[in-house]
Amino acid sequence: MKPAAFEYVCPDTLEEALSYLDLWGDSAKILAGGQSLVPLLNMRLAQPQYIIDINRLPGLSGITRHPDTRTVEIGALVRHHQLISNPILLAHASLLSEAARYIGHIAIRSRGTIGGSIAHADPSGELPLAVTALRGHLKVRSRHSQRTIPIEDFFGGYYMTALEPNELIYAVEVLESPIRTGCAVKEFQRRHGDFALASAAAAITVDESGAVLQARVAVGGVAPNAVTCSKVEEALCGQTNNNQFSLAAELVAQHIDPPEDIQASADYRRHLAIALAAEAIDSAYERALWAKEEA
Amino acid sequence: MAYIGQRMTRVEDERLVTGQGQYVSDITPSGTLHLAVVRSLHAHARITHLDLSSAQCLDGVIGVYGPDDVLPIMKPFPPGMVDARLQARMPTPLATGRVHYVGEPVAVVVALSRYIAEDAVRLVEVNYEPLPAVTDPVAGEYADPIHDGADSNLAAEIAYRVGAGADALKDADLVVQTSLRLGRVVGHPMEPRGIVAIYDSEQQNLSVYAGTQGVHGFRKSLADMLGLSESRIRVVAPDTGGGFGLKTRIYPEDVLAAYLAMRLNRPVKWQGDRYEEFISTNQERDQWHRAKIGVKRDGRIVAVVDEYYQDQGAYTPSGIIVADTTAVSIMGPYRVPNFEAVGKVVVTNKVPVGPYRGAGRPQGTFVMERLMDHAADALGMDRVQIRRINLLTPDQLPYQNGISSRGALMTLPYGEYQKTMEQVVDAIQYEQYRDTVRCEGDWRLGIGIANYLEMSGGVGFEGAKMRLLSDGRVQIATGASGQGQGHRTAIGQVAADRLGLPFEQIVVVEGDTAAIERGIGTFGSRTMIMAGNATTQAAKGFRQRLLAFAADLFEASPEDLMWQHGTISVSGVPARALSLAQIAEEALTRQQELEYEAYFDASGPAFGMGTHGVEVAVNTKTWEVKIRQYRICHDGGVIVNPLLVEGQTIGGTVQGLGTALFEALIIDPDSGQPQNASFLDYLLPGAGEMPDFMITEVEYPDPTNPEGFKGVAEGGVMPPMAAVCAAIEDALKEWHVRADVLPITPNDIFLQVTRGGAHETRSI
Numbered sequence A: 001m002k003p004a005a006f007e008y009v010c011p012d013t014l015e016e017a018l019s020y021l022d023l024w025g026d027s028a029k030i031l032a033g034g035q036s037l038v039p040l041l042n043m044r045l046a047q048p049q050y051i052i053d054i055n056r057l058p059g060l061s062g063i064t065r066h067p068d069t070r071t072v073e074i075g076a077l078v079r080h081h082q083l084i085s086n087p088i089l090l091a092h093a094s095l096l097s098e099a100a101r102y103i104g105h106i107a108i109r110s111r112g113t114i115g116g117s118i119a120h121a122d123p124s125g126e127l128p129l130a131v132t133a134l135r136g137h138l139k140v141r142s143r144h145s146q147r148t149i150p151i152e153d154f155f156g157g158y159y160m161t162a163l164e165p166n167e168l169i170y171a172v173e174v175l176e177s178p179i180r181t182g183c184a185v186k187e188f189q190r191r192h193g194d195f196a197l198a199s200a201a202a203a204i205t206v207d208e209s210g211a212v213l214q215a216r217v218a219v220g221g222v223a224p225n226a227v228t229c230s231k232v233e234e235a236l237c238g239q240t241n242n243n244q245f246s247l248a249a250e251l252v253a254q255h256i257d258p259p260e261d262i263q264a265s266a267d268y269r270r271h272l273a274i275a276l277a278a279e280a281i282d283s284a285y286e287r288a289l290w291a292k293e294e295a
Numbered sequence B: 001m002a003y004i005g006q007r008m009t010r011v012e013d014e015r016l017v018t019g020q021g022q023y024v025s026d027i028t029p030s031g032t033l034h035l036a037v038v039r040s041l042h043a044h045a046r047i048t049h050l051d052l053s054s055a056q057c058l059d060g061v062i063g064v065y066g067p068d069d070v071l072p073i074m075k076p077f078p079p080g081m082v083d084a085r086l087q088a089r090m091p092t093p094l095a096t097g098r099v100h101y102v103g104e105p106v107a108v109v110v111a112l113s114r115y116i117a118e119d120a121v122r123l124v125e126v127n128y129e130p131l132p133a134v135t136d137p138v139a140g141e142y143a144d145p146i147h148d149g150a151d152s153n154l155a156a157e158i159a160y161r162v163g164a165g166a167d168a169l170k171d172a173d174l175v176v177q178t179s180l181r182l183g184r185v186v187g188h189p190m191e192p193r194g195i196v197a198i199y200d201s202e203q204q205n206l207s208v209y210a211g212t213q214g215v216h217g218f219r220k221s222l223a224d225m226l227g228l229s230e231s232r233i234r235v236v237a238p239d240t241g242g243g244f245g246l247k248t249r250i251y252p253e254d255v256l257a258a259y260l261a262m263r264l265n266r267p268v269k270w271q272g273d274r275y276e277e278f279i280s281t282n283q284e285r286d287q288w289h290r291a292k293i294g295v296k297r298d299g300r301i302v303a304v305v306d307e308y309y310q311d312q313g314a315y316t317p318s319g320i321i322v323a324d325t326t327a328v329s330i331m332g333p334y335r336v337p338n339f340e341a342v343g344k345v346v347v348t349n350k351v352p353v354g355p356y357r358g359a360g361r362p363q364g365t366f367v368m369e370r371l372m373d374h375a376a377d378a379l380g381m382d383r384v385q386i387r388r389i390n391l392l393t394p395d396q397l398p399y400q401n402g403i404s405s406r407g408a409l410m411t412l413p414y415g416e417y418q419k420t421m422e423q424v425v426d427a428i429q430y431e432q433y434r435d436t437v438r439c440e441g442d443w444r445l446g447i448g449i450a451n452y453l454e455m456s457g458g459v460g461f462e463g464a465k466m467r468l469l470s471d472g473r474v475q476i477a478t479g480a481s482g483q484g485q486g487h488r489t490a491i492g493q494v495a496a497d498r499l500g501l502p503f504e505q506i507v508v509v510e511g512d513t514a515a516i517e518r519g520i521g522t523f524g525s526r527t528m529i530m531a532g533n534a535t536t537q538a539a540k541g542f543r544q545r546l547l548a549f550a551a552d553l554f555e556a557s558p559e560d561l562m563w564q565h566g567t568i569s570v571s572g573v574p575a576r577a578l579s580l581a582q583i584a585e586e587a588l589t590r591q592q593e594l595e596y597e598a599y600f601d602a603s604g605p606a607f608g609m610g611t612h613g614v615e616v617a618v619n620t621k622t623w624e625v626k627i628r629q630y631r632i633c634h635d636g637g638v639i640v641n642p643l644l645v646e647g648q649t650i651g652g653t654v655q656g657l658g659t660a661l662f663e664a665l666i667i668d669p670d671s672g673q674p675q676n677a678s679f680l681d682y683l684l685p686g687a688g689e690m691p692d693f694m695i696t697e698v699e700y701p702d703p704t705n706p707e708g709f710k711g712v713a714e715g716g717v718m719p720p721m722a723a724v725c726a727a728i729e730d731a732l733k734e735w736h737v738r739a740d741v742l743p744i745t746p747n748d749i750f751l752q753v754t755r756g757g758a759h760e761t762r763s764i
């Protein structure tokens, strides 16, 4: 459990980090919170020649609201625990706060970063799930260019992403939730702090009468990456009652073909995904109604 | 004074919780070289080629060694426990020609650092010609032998018969049969195995620091393997972070490190890591049972019959102790007039099985308690009621159940088993519960009760050597080295009482062959029985020794002396008195060692009966199982320190709950590859999954030893599996869920509910 030798750099500026990345490409790994990378290094499942520690980079740790574009931008180095209590997120993108609560244990939440979590692309990751549900975007830079990748184009299978070897995520961007929105995440873990066997996220917006105006639903842990469930979302629109919600949640099955492994059978994962989606939808809807009362 | 019975906090703790403990991994003498092991990647294969050259060329590598390079130690380990029923399969320190499990040592690297050693491990080229892996003990019995020269994979067959055995089933009104499985559990002490070996070439002495449960046995095995006299070896067990039986025996890495330290004349250290714990340290449980119980209509047991297989893994490092103890433990605290058990120990291509907390007791208990539940269900009788009917009663005790174990008939001493069980039945409100609502939202509630009979100690001897230190404190050395139990506290309590000294005046040292000549070690819940009674014996002799010495000083006869509060005085002449410190001073000037050594020999095992009761909640959407309440009542014999006893009981229970609900190393049936050899997906229960435990104790002194002590370290781990399974079945009656295969997981429950009936699924 000792990592293979590597060279370690800890640049002070984004430009410097990007030029290292440009130079070393595939043979380098970015180190953010280290909560996924360091175990991989210790087990020698990853053996990069270079480690580029980005923890000192300025400007990657903020959470900002842009009222003009109605977006919220979260710097790649924002730690999981910050997501939980950040007032901007709680007011305008609370799905991220809800999701972050479920990540690992307190030590992991205080180090792990949103950029690292998205780049690592764990099929059960809570932040990939929430950002997927919200149809977020990733702001990515390399030494000479910069682009914005919609999350639905970002993941490419288990632990795979569309990032080029010389690219770095510097921010995650999501649309502000409309008024009268409620958010909820539900998941099933074998033990406290474990990765979820299955998880579901829902953000529900209601109109003034309390009927569903817009729904965002995604499930995690049941496919190589988080899956948006557009059929469920469509079925929810205009609905007001729990029976209809459960029927809508059943449609999750049409979006997934879960894997079978030593943790769970495919049927069980499918069953969980549907049950959790139904719970997340119920709970998000209830919160949307509270938000309506307050509005 | 009576320290015995007090809830004293542990003298060990201040050092340990402030990070001042010294574990093997903290010990790195200057010039230490680090060893890493090249391990088999295959469960079963022939090694066709081994090339060490590229590894040897790496900077910082001192040497790379295959079997041909360490010929003097390439002999099979001495059999752990000799038994006429066993054809032992013992490994050599490195595999020769053939590998038998994923993780078996193939070669070793010694380098300037563990980092470099691990780099070099990856440069060793091993070519394998894979062979079919034997992964199932039932089919494996008749598969091609996995060991060269063996004629089958059956290493031992165990048979017990009491009364008319299986023939008595015909007298039963009802016979219930069930198949039971217990998963392969990895013991996981907090501290992985490790060793530092230091050779003094001038004196030709070898010193070894190893986290072992028995320094003397370790020294003996090391001496045998190295061809060195025991007198040239000193073994020290420094602070040791848990053992649970896994650290009772010597392992290949120990011999390799010691041998190479001598050969290279430099300290050599091997500190195993967590992955190595998963693929090289003995594992346990892993049994398949087909059990039957015959009962009368009124619930009385007519006969219990069990056929079982021990999936032994590749070798028999501790003989058949686990499989044998299983059979011996089945009847438990019940009157079973007819009994038959036939167990087959089959070698397979997996990590070897060796004792892990309980060593067969949990398996035996699981069998019996599951049979009781299924018999009650089939009779339409309450599950507690069938136990009431069959528990041995005070007037039947002491009782010989007809099993002869290690040469003696098992004799269960006096106890009030019903009373113990009823304490738990009442505490968990079993009766009220049965008539009330059993739902809370999506949760179904269920309750389970399981009994057990804890067998402890009973073999060999253990010693205590008392010595007066120059400051007047008394040092007690014992060969029973602990791994976190709190022996220094508990033995100190016994010594303080028996010497009539303040507790603070006692110092206990353990885990050092230089401190006491002979010893066996800490396992099988034996230390308080063995070392505790040896302490009592030694105290007697030690007092006499000191009185005789003082008598000389006072020119009085020993009978005229008084021993009080650490002072010896002449009766009736209080002015003529010497404190132990003064006596120590006198001894120093007269160049006399004031010491006394006593050894206590076991006359047979102690037995204590106990009951666990658990309430679970099962979620009918996710099939998650939560433990809501946990009640324990057990017989601790004469309890030296209730705090330590409760710690042992809770610790064991948590491990039992792990086996029940979470833990199992999943081995791919075709390849023999472990599928979850890391804490990412081998699920140890955490504090968050565990309930608060409510424990009460009863104290029936054990007749096998003067102090009346009983072992208490394995009781906790025996019944949780059966109790939890019973509670789950109770909660999910509506779906007829059957919890006979461990661990029982949400996925398994889901599959039973949706597909109907029990499935032999394996998941974690």
Ligand SMILES: Cc1cc2nc3c(=O)[nH]c(=O)nc-3n(C[C@H](O)[C@H](O)[C@H](O)COP(=O)(O)OP(=O)(O)OC[C@H]3O[C@@H](n4cnc5c(N)ncnc54)[C@H](O)[C@@H]3O)c2cc1C
Pocket: A029, A030, A031, A032, A033, A034, A035, A036, A037, A038, A076, A102, A103, A104, A105, A108, A111, A112, A113, A114, A115, A116, A117, A118, A119, A120, A122, A124, A125, A126, A127, A163, A167, A168, A169, A170, A193, A194, A195, A196
């Ligand atoms: C015991 C334990 C339990 C956990 N439980 C959970 C859980 O329940 N749910 C969950 O979601 N996660 C869990 N995690 C993982 C945790 O959330 C990680 O923090 C996260 O997945 C990775 O974030 P990090 O900042 O630590 O990234 P690192 O480990 O530093 O990096 C991870 C990967 O992302 C790359 N990377 C990092 N930052 C960037 C960037 N800005 N741009 C491009 N690439 C980048 C790295 O090169 C590396 O490949 C757990 C971890 C542990 C140790």
